[in-house]
Amino acid sequence: MWSFIRATVLTFSLASTCIASHSDSHKRDINSLRARNIISDGSDLQSSYDFIIVGGGLAGLVLASRLSEDTNHTVLVLEAGESGDANITQINTPADTYYSSLVGSEYDYAYQTAAQTGCSNRNVPWPRGKVLGGSSAINGMYLVVPNEQEVNALHAIMNDTDEFWTWDSYYAAMKKSETFGAPSAAVAAEAGIQFNAASYGSSGPIHYSYPGETFGLVGNWTPSLLTLGVPTNADSGSGDNTGAYITTSAINPSNWTRSYSRSGYIDPLPPRSNLDILTSATVTNIVWKSGTSGNLTATGVQWASSSTAAPQTVNANKEVILAAGAIGSAQVLQLSGVGPSKYLQAAGVDVQLNLPGVGQRLQDHLSASLIYNTNAETAGAEENTGDTSAKFLSFINSATAYVNLTTLLGSADATALISSAQAAVSSSASTLLPLGDPTVAAGYEAISNTITNQFYSANVGQIELLLSITSTVVVLQAAIQHPLSVGELYITSNSVFNYPFLNPNYLVHSADLTILREGLKMARSVSQASPISSFLTGETVPGSSVSTDAQWNTWLEGAVGTEFHPTGTCAMLPLELGGVVSPSMLVYGTSNVRVADASVYPFEFSSHLGAPTYGLAEQAATIIRDFWNGVSVNPNSTSTSAAPATTSPSSVKSSSNGALHSIVSVGGFICAAIACLAGSILL
Numbered sequence: 001m002w003s004f005i006r007a008t009v010l011t012f013s014l015a016s017t018c019i020a021s022h023s024d025s026h027k028r029d030i031n032s033l034r035a036r037n038i039i040s041d042g043s044d045l046q047s048s049y050d051f052i053i054v055g056g057g058l059a060g061l062v063l064a065s066r067l068s069e070d071t072n073h074t075v076l077v078l079e080a081g082e083s084g085d086a087n088i089t090q091i092n093t094p095a096d097t098y099y100s101s102l103v104g105s106e107y108d109y110a111y112q113t114a115a116q117t118g119c120s121n122r123n124v125p126w127p128r129g130k131v132l133g134g135s136s137a138i139n140g141m142y143l144v145v146p147n148e149q150e151v152n153a154l155h156a157i158m159n160d161t162d163e164f165w166t167w168d169s170y171y172a173a174m175k176k177s178e179t180f181g182a183p184s185a186a187v188a189a190e191a192g193i194q195f196n197a198a199s200y201g202s203s204g205p206i207h208y209s210y211p212g213e214t215f216g217l218v219g220n221w222t223p224s225l226l227t228l229g230v231p232t233n234a235d236s237g238s239g240d241n242t243g244a245y246i247t248t249s250a251i252n253p254s255n256w257t258r259s260y261s262r263s264g265y266i267d268p269l270p271p272r273s274n275l276d277i278l279t280s281a282t283v284t285n286i287v288w289k290s291g292t293s294g295n296l297t298a299t300g301v302q303w304a305s306s307s308t309a310a311p312q313t314v315n316a317n318k319e320v321i322l323a324a325g326a327i328g329s330a331q332v333l334q335l336s337g338v339g340p341s342k343y344l345q346a347a348g349v350d351v352q353l354n355l356p357g358v359g360q361r362l363q364d365h366l367s368a369s370l371i372y373n374t375n376a377e378t379a380g381a382e383e384n385t386g387d388t389s390a391k392f393l394s395f396i397n398s399a400t401a402y403v404n405l406t407t408l409l410g411s412a413d414a415t416a417l418i419s420s421a422q423a424a425v426s427s428s429a430s431t432l433l434p435l436g437d438p439t440v441a442a443g444y445e446a447i448s449n450t451i452t453n454q455f456y457s458a459n460v461g462q463i464e465l466l467l468s469i470t471s472t473v474v475v476l477q478a479a480i481q482h483p484l485s486v487g488e489l490y491i492t493s494n495s496v497f498n499y500p501f502l503n504p505n506y507l508v509h510s511a512d513l514t515i516l517r518e519g520l521k522m523a524r525s526v527s528q529a530s531p532i533s534s535f536l537t538g539e540t541v542p543g544s545s546v547s548t549d550a551q552w553n554t555w556l557e558g559a560v561g562t563e564f565h566p567t568g569t570c571a572m573l574p575l576e577l578g579g580v581v582s583p584s585m586l587v588y589g590t591s592n593v594r595v596a597d598a599s600v601y602p603f604e605f606s607s608h609l610g611a612p613t614y615g616l617a618e619q620a621a622t623i624i625r626d627f628w629n630g631v632s633v634n635p636n637s638t639s640t641s642a643a644p645a646t647t648s649p650s651s652v653k654s655s656s657n658g659a660l661h662s663i664v665s666v667g668g669f670i671c672a673a674i675a676c677l678a679g680s681i682l683l
């Protein structure tokens with residue numbers, strides 16, 4: 001979650017900061033541009049690789065790093081965006097995510113949803129990273145471990161006999177990605193940070209840490225929530241992520257830089273002759289073996305450096321792995337003829353396989369913000385003084401609270417909401433899903449039952465509350481965690497360069513509206529709770545004219561925006577529930593195409609999606625390596641994965657080309673104040 005402000009004053013301050021930038025204090029070091037295995041010239045590619053990874057984002061670079069650790073395999077990553085080196089300071093500096101954001105820049109797809117009937121018919125902006133590291137290079141760096149009950153529900157709904165996705169094995173995979181770093185004693189005391197280091201990993205590539213500087217307002221967070229019945233969670237990374245706490249952030253405490261998939265998983269690698277990463281390479285489609293019956297087999301992919309460049313082909317000896325994100329992976333599958341045939345035909349794509357679930361179940365966390373004037377020190381005010389110290393610029397928002405339904409509504413209203421939502425499950429399945437596919441409807445029912453029968457009545461967060469002080473005002477946000485509204489994504493042309501139609505159907509289910517409204521009321525209650533109340537000097541948004549339910553509804557429909565967590569478009573679910581991938585992430589009906597990124601969650605977790613997606617990609621890499629090496633992944637599992645005997649340990653192609661380590665040169669582009677502005681006025 002990244003915070004933004006719509007206030008005019010702040011918009012101007014963001015724009016001017018953008019132009020000035022912090023480059024003086026973070027001089028670009030040409031040596032840091034040394035880009036391991038990153039190539040910019042497609043003519044340096046081999047003609048084939050064992051694994052082709054589509055998308056070098058958060059998950060894609062985890063896969064690239066782990067799969068190429070195994071010298072039995074050669075690996076290629078094709079990433080649509082640039083390396084990021086031209087703007088590496090903005091990527092590396094945590095607080096630049098607010099003061100000099102890359103949202104709205106060339107590194108952002110800047111998608112927009114279709115007009116949302118539940119949100120005053122607005123087209124809601126949907127930023128997504130288009131750069132090496134993907135959205136992990138431009139995101140808000142919150143790291144929240146999901147709830148154990150949600151993960152076990154995923155395991156249960158999938159008939160996951162290999163136990164890849166039980167809490168125990170998924171939690172172990174998440175820990176593989178983590179190195180925990182404790183806050184300084186002074187920061188911990190001022191911000192009220194409590195933690196249990198043992199709940200995190202200690203030798204993984206991504207730093208789970210805290211800013212080097214903080215503010216007294218942050219220390220008011222957990223005591224204020226406590227007065228509202230939300231307990232302080234001193235161990236939020238252990239499977240119970242409910243309650244109020246200061247969560248970990250993706251910050252490397254050794255130099256206060258952003259820790260993201262490129263800096264964690266790729267930059268520290270020694271040279272690897274079995275790994276190539278090509279930037280500015282957009283995959284247009286998967287190439288299928290022709291003339292075979294049964295499962296589709298990918299022989300490779302086509303990619304292009306721009307919409308006008310001729311597509312080129314590169315072959316996959318073993319697998320194509322889609323890691324193009326919640327929008328890109330479903331888009332590429334559909335462009336390759338795999339998806340709902342109705343939509344593919346309308347877009348002029350030959351249907352290879354009618355797989356209705358591709359692009360269905362599109363959903364998101366959505367949030368709105370209350371704004372308060374303050375007499376306390378904020379990070380935004382300090383930024384205006386021109387503080388460019390690395391410690392100050394490591395301060396990012398991380399105070400959060402996950403509130404369950406009974407605390408949010410009180411038990412009588414919670415019970416009433418649960419029964420009305422349960423009663424509406426099958427009628428919602430028939431009204432909310434325009435595709436009209438019975439498997440997708442069955443999946444909708446199964447997951448709605450999981451949410452309404454389990455999550456609503458358990459100690460699982462339904463609302464996330466957040467505190468933002470990175471402007472000169474205080475922002476309190478509320479975000480719904482398990483929407484019953486779902487929508488769809490589909491291509492409207494046969495070109496990857498045309499954005500797909502994106503409709504998350506925000507707030508079309510009345511339970512979502514109720515939960516979000518009550519969450520916003522609770523955010524207002526936080527503003528009135530001691531001790532934070534004594535530092536807030538008036539609510540400017542929405543203000544006192546909004547107090548009845550009807551007024552809240554009207555206001556929030558005009559004010560909500562994305563919490564940046566779209567998912568569901570390549571759902572990991574049984575085929576008969578409209579699923580797209582199996583527990584081993586293989587696309588149904590294909591023999592060698594997997595999806596391993598944030599598109600596979602069939603329902604949202606009560607967490608930001610970065611932390612679980614590092615674990616998901618770690619687990620996927622283990623599954624894939626063990627499959628091809630012919631070993632059983634989970635010693636507890638009864639089934640073993642029999643690897644096709646096509647692997648030759650000597651299949652590593654040594655690159656004769658020294659240019660594999662060449663530095664990417666990226667043409668200068670202009671951080672127009674307009675681009676920064678665009679970034680600052682989202683939501």
Ligand SMILES: Cc1cc2nc3c(=O)[nH]c(=O)nc-3n(C[C@H](O)[C@H](O)[C@H](O)COP(=O)(O)OP(=O)(O)OC[C@H]3O[C@@H](n4cnc5c(N)ncnc54)[C@H](O)[C@@H]3O)c2cc1C
Pocket residue numbers: 001002054055056057058059060078079080081103127128129130131132133134135136138139140141142143144281282283284323324325326328329332496563564565597598599608609610611613
């Ligand atoms: C502004 C913003 C703020 C966020 N804040 C947070 C936060 O604070 N905490 C958190 O946990 N999560 C946050 N998120 C969400 C989190 O970053 C994403 O959920 C996560 O990065 C998803 O990982 P991914 O690998 O699925 O996709 P991505 O990281 O988005 O990577 C997908 C990659 O695939 C590439 N690609 C797409 N199509 C193609 C193609 N056809 N050919 C080649 N390459 C392609 C893209 O360019 C991109 O690099 C935020 C996201 C955004 C956008």
Ligand SMILES: *[C@@H]1O[C@H](CO)[C@@H](O)[C@H](O)[C@H]1NC(C)=O
Pocket residue numbers: 069070071072628629630647649
């Ligand atoms: C390569 O594969 C063999 C089995 O085919 C396996 O034993 C070995 O561990 C693999 N190598 C690596 C580095 O994983």
Ligand SMILES: *[C@@H]1O[C@H](CO)[C@@H](O)[C@H](O)[C@H]1NC(C)=O
Pocket residue numbers: 157159574576577
């Ligand atoms: C899950 O497995 C059980 C037992 O094998 C089976 O009865 C059930 O139909 C499966 N469910 C789904 C959704 O595939």
Ligand SMILES: *[C@@H]1O[C@H](CO)[C@@H](O)[C@H](O)[C@H]1NC(C)=O
Pocket residue numbers: 163166168169634635636
């Ligand atoms: C295997 O089972 C044991 C005992 O139930 C459990 O502690 C362990 O976490 C399991 N291992 C995996 C990888 O799931």
Ligand SMILES: *[C@@H]1O[C@H](CO)[C@@H](O)[C@H](O)[C@H]1NC(C)=O
Pocket residue numbers: 032092252254255257268
């Ligand atoms: C930050 O420190 C890490 C070592 O922990 C180093 O690898 C990385 O290059 C540094 N980043 C910058 C931008 O200096």
Ligand SMILES: *[C@@H]1O[C@H](CO)[C@@H](O)[C@H](O)[C@H]1NC(C)=O
Pocket residue numbers: 294295586589590591
């Ligand atoms: C298709 O692939 C799946 C998964 O590997 C496999 O179980 C199934 O038997 C295959 N079907 C055919 C017809 O080859």
Ligand SMILES: *[C@@H]1O[C@H](CO)[C@@H](O)[C@H](O)[C@H]1NC(C)=O
Pocket residue numbers: 229230231404405406407457458459460
């Ligand atoms: C919700 O949270 C409160 C506070 O921790 C707790 O007392 C209550 O039991 C929780 N509700 C459920 C259903 O677990």
Ligand SMILES: *[C@@H]1O[C@H](CO)[C@@H](O)[C@H](O)[C@H]1NC(C)=O
Pocket residue numbers: 086087090101102105106668669670671672675
């Ligand atoms: C990216 O870097 C270029 C070259 O240094 C610079 O001109 C531009 O302003 C930067 N872009 C953004 C969005 O800041």
